[in-house]
Amino acid sequence: MRPARDYASTRFSPLDQITPQNVRQLAVKSTFSTGVLHGHEAAPIVVHNTMYIVTPWPNYVYALDLSKDGAPVKWKYEPKPLSAAQGVACCDVVNRGVVYADGAIFLNTLDNRTIALDATSGKEKWVTKLGDVNKGETITMAPLVVKDKVLVGNSGGELGVRGWLTALDSRTGTIAWRAYSTGPDKDVLIGPRFKPFYASDRGGDLGIHTWPADAWRNGGGTVWGWISYDPQLNLVYYGTSNPGPWNHEQRPGDNKWTAGVFARDADTGEAVWFYQMSPHDLWDYDGVNEPVLADLAIGGRTRKVMMRADRNGYVYVIDRTNGEVLSADPFVPITSTKGIDLKSGRPIENEELEPALGKVMRNVCPASPGGKDWQPTAYSTHTGLYYIPSNNLCMDYEGVEANYIAGTPFVGANVRMYAGPGGNRGEFIAWDPVARKKVWSIKENFPVWSGVAVTVSDVAFYGTMDGWFKAVNAKTGEELWKSKVGSGIVGQPVTYKGPDGKQYVAILAGVGGWSGAIVAGGLDPRDATAALGFVNAMPDLPQATTSGGMLYIFGLP
Amino acid sequence: MTPPDAATMRPPDTRRVLDVSVLPRTVFGHQGLIWWGTAGFMVIEGSIFVIALVVYFYLRLQVTDWPPSLPNPGLFYGTLNLATVLLSLLPAYIAKTKAEKFDLAGVRLWLTILVLFGVAAVVIRAFEYFALNCRWDDNAYGSIVWTLLSMHTIHVATDVVDSMVLLTLALTGPNTKTRFVDYSENSLYWYFIVAWWVPIYVTIYLMPRWL
Amino acid sequence: MTGFWRTTTCLALMSELSLFAAGCQREVRPFQELAVASARTQNQSPFQKNAYGTAEGKRLFDQYNCSGCHAHGGGGMGPALMDDKWIYGSEPANIFESIVEGRPNGMPAWRNKIPDQQVWELVAYVQSMIGQESIDVLPSRSDHMRYSTPENARRAQTPVQTHTP
Amino acid sequence: MFDPHGPIARSIATHGWWLLLMSIAVYLVVMVALLIALGRRRREIDDQPETTRRLTRNVSIAVALTVVILVGIAASSVVSGRGIYSPSGAGAVTVDVVGHQWWWDFQYHDVTPSDVFTSPNELHIPVGLPVVIKAMSTDVIHSFWVPNLMGKRDLIPGIVTNTWIQADEPGVYRGQCAEFCGHQHAHMALEVVAEPMNTFQAWIRHQREPAAEPATDEERRGKDVFMQSTCVTCHAIRGTDAGSHLGPELTHVASRLTIAAGTLPNARGHLAGWIANSQSIKPGNRMPPNALTPDDLQAVLAYVRSLR
């Protein structure tokens, strides 16, 4: 139904046929080549015995009929997005998934169109153009349908785009409201209901005043990550990306409302609260990571919380009713900040590392992709653990003057990344959000750039960039099973019950994305700053995998 | 006093003379001229080393991490080289004493041993470059340690070649007495090179661990 | 004997002086002499053998955000430029066209945004990224983070066109 | 130095005059002594032991006097130096002085980030109040120097240093880069406009505003040409899509006294020549020649001239 399975974005499946005991018997049941080479970050979704997958640009949508042997293609939809859109997609031309609601499949194309397709026939129902490629805007996120609205946000924080979240009428495609992430309060949809918990977020038109004059017009804060929805409170939660440019000296101030999380009324879009994880973000610590909603017993009472493993390396537990941070604890080695001051909600910056023009700051951890980038976490109510696919990367960072030319990158930083302490570039972490500590973890050579799925039978699935699809015991972290697939995995595993009533696991392989850019884009590792510095950390990836999109469906015999 | 007159300066027929024919023609050490040339160049090269070391510490003050985003240099080969060159002081010293006694056989033997030590030092030096764990163009730290090491390597290599040439001369002749001064000064220069390896070794290998 | 030495000496001196001969053109700084109109039709960057033009190209490569997509040759949003795979050809005219007209997979057209003589400077620099310039013209490192071996220390590569437009 | 208009310059000038007078006096004394030594009537060489004693005494006295004078100079130097290093009061405003090849950028600090603005090549300061300067450079070493107001401060890439400036009378003071910085070191000048506090504040308020909207058709067309041509890749105009800071910001360019870093007075004709081919005026500068049609050029001129 949705990439994240539920509105709370838990990726927690109640299916229990696959257990730690029988998971070793998993075998490939079906495969399907997408015919596209770039990073496949999408989650396949299964509705009415049909699996829908979306590829990276050119954003083909395939409907596979699971009820037939070999899952043949039911229909294929080609949105024919503009070729030029590839040139403004910051970190590979990915797409993170489609969503199904009311007989329709909703698709975002790279060239800023949201398209509703008839789920059975693949016919276009409506198309709405939301942004302009020439300004650097793209859309890579998976939409979310809440009631009668399709929520869509844009990408392009590295191109001086002004971020927004737009709600479309799911029947007609007309724009219901649009909430910008920078600029005057009326653009941000800040009104009388806006009650942020922390003082620094209160005040009029902070989206203007916390920027140098006019800088908010190309200040980033795009919404390219995940949206969660709490039906009880009728609030949607989503994060805003980094402020632009990366070079912080060109944007003194807190740069509201970037690198933070918004809670908005699902119907009107009015902002209810906002919390900024990285005010005046120095290191491209986007705030787009998925808010995972759960009810946890904290301090003796059950609190409605939102969990976020943020780019800045902290696991936040936030009261989702008002935006109060209950705890924030590092889950990866951190040097860029010295902790989170829970009183003000602000991170304590490490002033020694504050980047200055023309000076290389060394050993900044986590690196720009953060402790965890877009790759979604999972939360199992059964184990009470929060599963984080994380990166262990540090970087050298030099601020340089960024030059705004519409439709071209607006970054202003030279970055080279490398493995963090320990030398492993990734780690799969099980985190106890109540006890605020790591329970177990599996070190991975490459960053864990795939999403996670966990089942009630305590099996957690994730993939690695060198092409292993793994199942681990969700309680102990014991590796139960793994299977090598054709390309590195940067997608999201899903598990579903097939038409035959059996439980299946599906994953899209196809290396790419920011971390896989060296393979997907054929980049040259001799340049340490290639792909904004990520290539420097991944020079050996081309030896480990090649590109190519392929769907794998695993099942028990 | 009146201005001097050329006429008064004409030498008389019988003159006071200072006969220096008895003076030695071959001298070792600072009484001789060669020593001063060698010393002059040692002072110049020593100044360059001092300045390079000063630059090292100056650059150290510019940054917080040292070595910046790089591992510390490996100790093994540098220390091995230190041991080698310190040991080589012995053949150098003996070769020098032999030279000053005009003992050609001794010079040949100990100069050969000195050359062998020198070659060993150069070979070990090649591994030291890998033990630095950085390239010269990585950052200023890499630049200065490569420079320090290379400056010293050039000195070592030059003196090894120099010793080889002298060894050839010792073997083929002609071995004039002044040639023995060359053999002696060669050891002096080798002392100089060895002596500089100590502060450079300490700077390259130990300073990153201490600072 | 004397004749031999004399010849040796003269040859040595002449070879030293001949090193300078290459210097004449590569250091000229053509601030404005460039005939823009004629430059468009030619297949040779007027800055090709010119250190100043190539260095200006390097500066512009950063300032016009070329490095935003192509990084410092390693690529990112755009393809790598320091490897030997040249999608649209490596002739100066090809590169000029890529910059001015853009290319369909995302390279924007810079027509009217970058004046021709600066495009030619960029062409010269792009060629120098794979060492397609004489060594006395290739740029060295910048006063920035070290990202790669400086252009003047890279091994020259022969570009291969990988795609026929 | 001859025409000081600020406390630093005045303190330097006072000190300098004192030094110069002292030097002239010493020079005269030495020259007179020399002349006497040369022209002294003497029959023959004066080799009396008594002469030698007298000479020794005189030389010793001269050396002693030299030492005294030098100590005096050193002391005076330290004293007048004190006033130069630290401002005489709290700074009225803090300005980043950023050196570029070959122009200046003055960025005015403010606690509210959106009130930060830049004023290329023209530094406005309130009369009678110290202004704190943070000196920095983005490329090579430049040196900030306004002879009538203050001494030099080098702008060194990678290093930020603080100094201050103050003018006691309203006026326009010319400053120039004093450290050789490449081709156009000669044409890297700036204007310091010292004005009364209320004028200064009005100026600040005006500078904070976005650019004026084009009023006439020609100006509108000029804006279109500007936005679609080379201009937009280097210059920023606040309130429009032009956001590049490679060259000086043009939001209020028409209100400035000069163009091209003090090279030319800000007049339409100069501006036209500058846009068409700046290389003939300031060879080697970073602005390329622009092959605009005459109509387009006029339109752009009209637009740029409207950015008051």
Added chain:
Amino acid sequence: MSEFVHPVERRMTISAADEERLRTQLERTWYVPRGIIGWCSVADHKTMGKRYIVTAFCFFTFAGILAGLMRLQLAVPNNHFIGPDLYNQIFTVHGTMMMFLFAVPVMEALGVYLVPLMVGTRNIAFPRLNAFSYYVYLFGGVMLVVTMLLNTAPDVGWFSYVPLAGPDYTPGKRADFWAQLITFTEVAALAVSVELVATIFKARAPGMSLNRMPLFVWSMLVTALMVIFAMPSIVTCSSFLLLDRLVGTHFYNPAEGGDSLLWQHLFWFFGHPEVYIIFVPALGIVSSIISAFTWRPIFGYSAMVMSLVATGFIGFGLWVHHMFATGLPALGLEYFTAASIVIAIPTGIQIFCWIASLWRGRPRFHTPLVFVLGFFAIFVLGGLSGVTLASVPFDLQVHDSYYVVAHFHYVLLGGAVFPLIGGIYFWFPKMTGRLMDDRLGKVNFWLLFIGFNITFFPMHILGLEGMPRRVYTYPDNMGWNTLNLVSSLGALLLVVGGALFVYNVVRSYRWGLAGSDNPWGAETLEWSMSSPPPVYNFLHIPVVEGRCALWDRSADAPIVTGIRSDVREVLISDVMDAEPINVAEYPEPSIWPFLCAVVTSGFFIGSIFTPWALPVSILPLAVTLIGWFWPKKRDRERAIEEQDEDRRLHDAA
């Protein structure tokens, strides 16, 4: 000292025939080879010294013409005569050439020529090294001239501040040529300094103890020692610059942990002593001339020597006064103010002592002395403006303005070039055997003196009015027009004066009055032999009996015998007392130093373009060096002689 053999003092009869025989043999032994190969093989200090001086003056002329071009460009505001690109090359080459190819080398050249004569020895120590250093210097200088002619000349100022001179802001090879020129001249200057120090310390005639050394020799000693300690600094920093540009090291890249101020520290740690390296020999010249033209020893010899030495030491402690405007901590700056002011004290002492010398003696106003008097008038002014520059607040105002240009031209032209030209007038008869025209000389002086002051005095005022240095043009409305025009007109006079000097030299060389051995009646040993000096300098090495070698010589002064005349033997003496302690043999002329210099130059120039120049030139370099030191026929003879000698001694025993 007891362990040493002492020379035997006795009386002996030396007949005229003996002397004639000795003369013939010495002439044969110390021959100066002829022919092209011979020309490149010369190892005689006088020949090399003259070549050095002539070469240095050629570069002086070239740099002077460049200066003339600059004044032409600056004569009127907004001049388009020379564009910024060319102007920057011109002023860079002018400064570089004057400092590195004229001022330091010409002073050392004078030392190469005069010091062996003054200390009473037959040649400079390490004569082949001396030849090598000359050729390296020559090739380096030619390289710079050629770059200027090929539009490839450095354009970053003689100080080459990074990052402007770094790889990012000076593309191409212009700055590399500058950096490598430094290497050329430093190699040459350092080698010469070692030779001079060794000559002065070890080859003095018996009796010339340190406290009897002529002041000129003292000044050369101080200079040579300053070179030895100062120049390594700039060798290091220019090599770092070359490495930054060629192989991408990061010494001056602040982003990667380098520092652009590092350059300034290293450069000025050399750069300030450099000024004294140029100026101290001039002090020696002044002392020589004053003493010769007053027929009196210089007043206060000890004070003069102490001042020279003090200048040498203090010169190293004040480099930061070139960096007052960089924003270093104030306390440090004040220290350097104090140090910079302190150096005025030794200079003052010297000025006062000279005045006292003039007071005591009866000056004879020949051209050399007139130039020295001009030196007083100019240099004292330059020195005083130097004291003002040491003061931080004043310096902040006038630093990098024309005031500084005026100041250092007063110090360098007035303090070094005027005495130098005086020195040329003074020693010309010794070098050539002919006197220079005195009347023309005085006209020459007045042209230069007036031209100089018209050119440079207005620059003081321009600087105080705020005109910065190194600008290729200036606006019209600044009130600088008149003074600049005046200055440019003055430069015209200077050019005429310079031309007249050249004319006088050429004319006197061909047609000048023949001078006697000692036309001025001066005191130092170089005046004791014929003019020009014979190839072996001294028929008999003299024994010095007092501070003024010739004036204090008694009628029965001893001479040295027992030095072989059939090989190039020289007397080596003790450092302090010049007690003879042994005899050394100097090498024959050889082509190898020249070839080695060719290879070295090839390496230096090649390494501007590629680091592979190093491996490529190692082999030829080794070949030429081994050839240089490889035993010659003479060594075989000598080995046999020594064996015979040993056998004889053995038999006798």
